[in-house]
Structure formats: C-alpha cells, structure tokens
Amino acid sequence: MRASINLGRIGGVPVGLNLSVVVIVAILVIGLGFGRFPIEYPGLPLAVYLLAAAVTALLFLASLLAHELAHALVARHYGIGVSGITLWLLGGVAQLTGEARTPRADLRIAAVGPATSLAAAAVFGLVAWLLAAAGAAPLLVGVFAYLGIVNVLLALFNLIPAAPLDGGRVLRAVLWARWGDRVRAAITAANAGRTFGYALIVLGFLLVFTGPGFQGLWLALIGWFLVNAASAEEQQARLGAALHGIRVGDVMSRSPVTAAPGETVAGLINRVVMRERLSTYPLVDEFGAFRGLVTLNRIRQVPTELRPLTLLADIACPPADVPAAHPDDGLVDLMQQMSGHPDGRAVVFDDEGRLIGLVTPSDITRALQTADLRAPYTAPHGADLTVLGPEDHRTEAVRRSERR
Structure with a gap:
C-alpha cells in the first residue's frame, strides 16, 4: 500500500496517508455527525456534531498510527528495517523489510500492536471519566468514550488468530516455537486467515440480502482483503523457503x-x-x-x-x-x-x-x-530463515519477468 501524502517521520519512520483513508474519515464524520451523536446528545447545532465527529475521526487515525508505530519500533529493536507506515482504507500498514529471526521476536512484534490499542483505549477511557467528573459537556465525554470502545474493538479484532491480522502473527510465532519450522507455521496461519476471510465474505453477503446492506458490504470488503493478504503471505513463505541459501x-x-x-x-x-x-x-x-x-x-x-x-x-x-x-x-x-x-x-x-x-x-x-x-541442503527450520514480509508486494519483481 503506497502513501499518497507524506506526513514526515516519527521516530525515524516515514509516515504517510493513502488517499483511500478519506473514506474512513467520511464514514466516521457522516455516521457520527448525522447519526450517533445527534441521537445520543440531542439539542445541539449540526455544526457542533460535525466538529465533534471530525475530531473523533482524527483521534481515531492517531490511534491507528500509534498501533502501527508500535509494530515498527519493536521491529527496529530486533534489527528489522521499516520502510514506512501508511494509513489507508482498512486501517494501517507498517511496511517491514524483513522478518523476525526468532519466535519470541515475532511474538513481541505482533502483540505490541493490540497492546498499544488497549493502552489507547485506557487513556481515552480515563479522559472520558475525568471529563465526566469535571462536569464537561456530555458530547465531549461521549467523544472520548467512543474512542475508548473503538480501540478495544480494534485490539480484539486484531487478536483473531488469522493472518495477516496480528493474532495470525501471534499464532505463527506460537506454532513456530512449537514446531521449529517457520514456513509451516506461516502457511498454517495464512490458511486460518483465508478461512476467516471467506467467512466474513459469506456473512457480509448474508447481511446485504437480509437488511443492513452497508455493514454487509464493509464486512465483505474486509474479508476479501484478508483472503488476498493471507494468500500472498503463504506465497511469500513458500518463496522464501524456495530461495533460502541462494546467494x-x-x-x-x-x-x-x-x-x-x-x-x-x-x-x-x-x-x-x-x-x-x-x-x-x-x-x-x-x-x-x-x-x-x-x-x-x-x-x-x-x-x-x-x-x-x-x-x-x-x-x-x-x-x-x-x-x-x-x-x-x-x-x-x-x-x-x-x-x-x-x-x-x-x-x-x-x-x-x-x-x-x-x-x-x-x-x-x-x-x-x-x-x-x-x-x-537441509530445509531451513527456526531462526535461520528470513522470509518475505507481508506489507509490500514482494513477489511483484518476480511477476514482472522480462528479458534483460
């Protein structure tokens, strides 16, 4: 996922926005400004609701950025390069230029994202509680309470054991430690991700035909992304194994x-x-x-x-x-x-x-x-194998075969 707008660097990591992130902002502003906030906190001007919705959308993007930045910084701690972070339609992507060489490092890189989202939820929840205790406007309290809930949901969703979600990487690390075979663990996590993606697609289309069509289309879109990303991860794991040891x-x-x-x-x-x-x-x-x-x-x-x-x-x-x-x-x-x-x-x-x-x-x-x-040669097992990362399309150079 390529960045369309460069936001500079944070901690030495390039950060950018893909134009598709506008869709997230629009969904939040419209859904909150015209729906949730007026219903829960009636009697205010529309401009106030829209301003609160815009602030909520920006703080949500900031929490997504914190989630991905946590991945990037821990990855760099373990000697893995980070080419950048991009926020886009379905969240964020930390583009790593390598993979962890031990199951423990793999686990920590994966788990720090959801942990950061839970920490953000705690911070937003604390702010909401303090504002309520100080007698602040209910809408202002509601903004931070909503952000706390959303970050909890974000963490829980990412912990589902299905690649390329963080939970899938946790599953990969656990299986890698148990089996001593990173490729087998990566393929298993990818298969879990593909199965989960297909389940979301089926559920999404059921919702389309039974009522809440927009939510169904959104679920189907997420499922389609997971299926493709999981398939790419499996291909990359097999590619890394095939080329292991070649100079x-x-x-x-x-x-x-x-x-x-x-x-x-x-x-x-x-x-x-x-x-x-x-x-x-x-x-x-x-x-x-x-x-x-x-x-x-x-x-x-x-x-x-x-x-x-x-x-x-x-x-x-x-x-x-x-x-x-x-x-x-x-x-x-x-x-x-x-x-x-x-x-x-x-x-x-x-x-x-x-x-x-x-x-x-x-x-x-x-x-x-x-x-x-x-x-x-002996098939690679464990920490000696570095496979291709999931965030950028590492097989593109292979597909673009042409005569020198």
Missing part, C-alpha cells in the same frame, strides 16, 4: 553493458538498445563510479523528438535509490530491498566497490525455476 552471486547477470551519464538517449538506442536483447543499463563515469540506472521503461517515457537532446543522467534512477548488494548476500534479503522499487532491479558491487553485476526480474524468475535443481 546474489549465484543468480546475478555478470559484466553488464554500461553507458556513460553524458550519452544521449538517442545514442544509447542506436548503439545498444536496437542491437542487444537488454533492458537495463547502469551508468558508469570515466572513473568507474556508478552514477545511476536506466531501463527501457525510462527510455520509452522520453518523447521521440527529445531523445537526441536528453542525457541518460537526466532520466536515470539516482544511485542512492537503486538497491545494491554484494555477491555473498542472500537473494531473499536483496529481494526485500527491491520490493516497491519502481525499476525492479538491483546492482551488485565487489569488495572494492566496482560494479560487477545486475539482478533483474528474469534473474529471479530463473532462480525460482531452477531452485529444485540445485544441490539439496
């Missing part, structure tokens, strides 16, 4: 064809693009330093009439934004870096910092196709 140097394309930053787009097309079956061109200056990455997709975006005038450096992905690795790095770890990268490629450097290879979607596809042909 970057085992799959990379060596001695890539390079170009100079000062060469024009038209020059590269005439010199290489129309002659070689390649789609990725690292830029290297006269000193051998890496200066960026150009792909066919970037070349196509340059209008034909501007290609003789446009330098490759002007359209290249900057070096700092290109995933990089060493030949001895694990392929799965590099794929985590590549996830979400628009070009879907990585560069490989030797010990002296010289560019020696590329990893492209076709390289990863071939690694998957030949994984079962490699020399057998």
Whole structure:
C-alpha cells in the first residue's frame, strides 16, 4: 500500500496517508455527525456534531498510527528495517523489510500492536471519566468514550488468530516455537486467515440480502482483503523457503553493458538498445563510479523528438535509490530491498566497490525455476530463515519477468 501524502517521520519512520483513508474519515464524520451523536446528545447545532465527529475521526487515525508505530519500533529493536507506515482504507500498514529471526521476536512484534490499542483505549477511557467528573459537556465525554470502545474493538479484532491480522502473527510465532519450522507455521496461519476471510465474505453477503446492506458490504470488503493478504503471505513463505541459501552471486547477470551519464538517449538506442536483447543499463563515469540506472521503461517515457537532446543522467534512477548488494548476500534479503522499487532491479558491487553485476526480474524468475535443481541442503527450520514480509508486494519483481 503506497502513501499518497507524506506526513514526515516519527521516530525515524516515514509516515504517510493513502488517499483511500478519506473514506474512513467520511464514514466516521457522516455516521457520527448525522447519526450517533445527534441521537445520543440531542439539542445541539449540526455544526457542533460535525466538529465533534471530525475530531473523533482524527483521534481515531492517531490511534491507528500509534498501533502501527508500535509494530515498527519493536521491529527496529530486533534489527528489522521499516520502510514506512501508511494509513489507508482498512486501517494501517507498517511496511517491514524483513522478518523476525526468532519466535519470541515475532511474538513481541505482533502483540505490541493490540497492546498499544488497549493502552489507547485506557487513556481515552480515563479522559472520558475525568471529563465526566469535571462536569464537561456530555458530547465531549461521549467523544472520548467512543474512542475508548473503538480501540478495544480494534485490539480484539486484531487478536483473531488469522493472518495477516496480528493474532495470525501471534499464532505463527506460537506454532513456530512449537514446531521449529517457520514456513509451516506461516502457511498454517495464512490458511486460518483465508478461512476467516471467506467467512466474513459469506456473512457480509448474508447481511446485504437480509437488511443492513452497508455493514454487509464493509464486512465483505474486509474479508476479501484478508483472503488476498493471507494468500500472498503463504506465497511469500513458500518463496522464501524456495530461495533460502541462494546467494546474489549465484543468480546475478555478470559484466553488464554500461553507458556513460553524458550519452544521449538517442545514442544509447542506436548503439545498444536496437542491437542487444537488454533492458537495463547502469551508468558508469570515466572513473568507474556508478552514477545511476536506466531501463527501457525510462527510455520509452522520453518523447521521440527529445531523445537526441536528453542525457541518460537526466532520466536515470539516482544511485542512492537503486538497491545494491554484494555477491555473498542472500537473494531473499536483496529481494526485500527491491520490493516497491519502481525499476525492479538491483546492482551488485565487489569488495572494492566496482560494479560487477545486475539482478533483474528474469534473474529471479530463473532462480525460482531452477531452485529444485540445485544441490539439496537441509530445509531451513527456526531462526535461520528470513522470509518475505507481508506489507509490500514482494513477489511483484518476480511477476514482472522480462528479458534483460
């Protein structure tokens, strides 16, 4: 889930909003401002109800952010990278670039989210009690009481033992500790999540046909999301197991064809693009330093009439934004870096910092196709396995297979 609006950083973690979060705000403002608040606290102007509803919606988003931030900070404590937090239509997503290496760490990362929601519920409940004791307006008390109840429900829902909910990750950690096999535990939790998702879809459609249609559609939407997310988690667990032990140097394309930053787009097309079956061109200056990455997709975006005038450096992905690795790095770890990268490629450097290879979607596809042909090794069990995380679509690079 990509952020559409950047809110800055909290604790060093990038935070953003997806535009779909507007739907959450609209549902809360309309439902509370025109429904719940006027019914429970009659006699006030509509503007007051709408203001109270807007404040409630913003504080609810803040509690969602606290929930996801707790996941992110504990994950970083255990050495797992966090690419960002995004609030969207169905809540929030903390985008981790790795997985816990022990069941205990996995359990703590998962459990801290619901624990934070319960803590937020306690805080909102305490504020409501203090306001009521001080004789504050009933509507103001009601705002904080409502937020306390909602956060309790949020925590309880997330504790359902079905991936990708936090309870599913708790289940995965418990089964991992019991069985000593992370992949088996992840697949079991994913199957539970898929079953729960289908149950919500069925319940949602039953509600649609028996009365409260909007609530039914909302449940069906949540169920559909859970089914897809759980299926993705199972696929990612199997993918991580298949590629376990494979190094970057085992799959990379060596001695890539390079170009100079000062060469024009038209020059590269005439010199290489129309002659070689390649789609990725690292830029290297006269000193051998890496200066960026150009792909066919970037070349196509340059209008034909501007290609003789446009330098490759002007359209290249900057070096700092290109995933990089060493030949001895694990392929799965590099794929985590590549996830979400628009070009879907990585560069490989030797010990002296010289560019020696590329990893492209076709390289990863071939690694998957030949994984079962490699020399057998002991299947990974326990803390030595790092699988692909659920928050970003880590198999996208595999699906976008194309010739280099």
